[in-house]
Amino acid sequence: MRIAVAGGTGWVGKLVVEQARGQGHEVVVMSRSGGVDLISGAGLDDALRGVDVVIDVANVTTLSRKTSVTFFETETRNLLAAEERAGVRHHVLLSIVGIDRVDSGYYIGKRRQEELALAGPIPVTLLRVTQFHEFAAQMLDKVPGPVKVAPMMLSRPIAASEVATELVRLAEGPAQGRVTELAGPEVLTMASMMRRLARGKLVLTVPAGKALAKGGVLPAGEFRRGKITFEQWAASR
DSSP, X not given: OEEEEETTTSHHHHHHHHHHHXXXXXXXXXXXXXXXXXXXXXXXXXXXXXXXEEEEOOOOOOOXXXXXXXXXXXXXXXXXXXXXXXXXXXXXXXXXXXXXXXXXXXXXXXXXXXXXXXXXXXXXXXXXXXXXXXXXXXXXXXXXXSXXXXXXXXXXXXXXXXXXXXXXXXXXXXXXXXXXXXEOSSOEEHHHHHHHHSTTOEEEEEXXXXXXXXXXXXXSSOEEEOOOOHHHHHHTO
C-alpha cells in the first residue's frame, strides 16, 4: 500500500512514517522541507500520485483561534481537493478527545478540520486521542526559569508510539468514519506529570477553566485503552 503522511516530519509524523514502513508500506512523507506546502497547495498533486491512503497529522502550534482555524481549514481543503484529483480512497485524520467540550482557540480549529474531513469527498476515518505523554514536557519548556506553571486539568496521557500504530492499522482497513477514542491507561493531573519531569524545578498549578479541571479532555464514553503508562514513558526518556 502507498501511504502519504501529511506532517510526516513532525514528532508524531515521524513515528507514523516509521510504523508504516515497518509494516512494509511505501511511504510518501509530505512536508514543506520536502517540497509539499499544505497551505499553498504546492507539490500536493505530485506527492499524491499513486497514493492509496493519506494519514493527516499536520499541526500548528498556537493558542489563537484565528490562526488555528485558518491553518486547519486551509490545509484540509487543499489536501482533500488534491486527494480527490489523485484518486486517493481513504483519508485518516488524527484529532483530540474533548475538543467539542473545551473552547480553546486551538481546539476550535481542530473542530473545523473534523467538520471538513467528515463532509469531504474522500472516505474518512477519524481518530480522537488524548494528550500525548510529551505534552507535559512541552508545557515545562514553555516557560524559562526555575518556576513552571501547570494548568489545572485532568488527562489520560497516551504514548505517541501507540497512536502511530493505531493510525497505520486504521489506514490498512476501510474508511470507518469516527471510530472509538484512544486514551492512556491512567488519569493524572498535568501538575503531577510536570513535577515528575521537572528535575527540582517548582511547578505551580493555575486555573485553566472549569471544563479542563472537571475532565473535559477525558473520554466521555467508550474508549480504547493504551498500555504504556506515563511513568514507563518518563523512565525511558
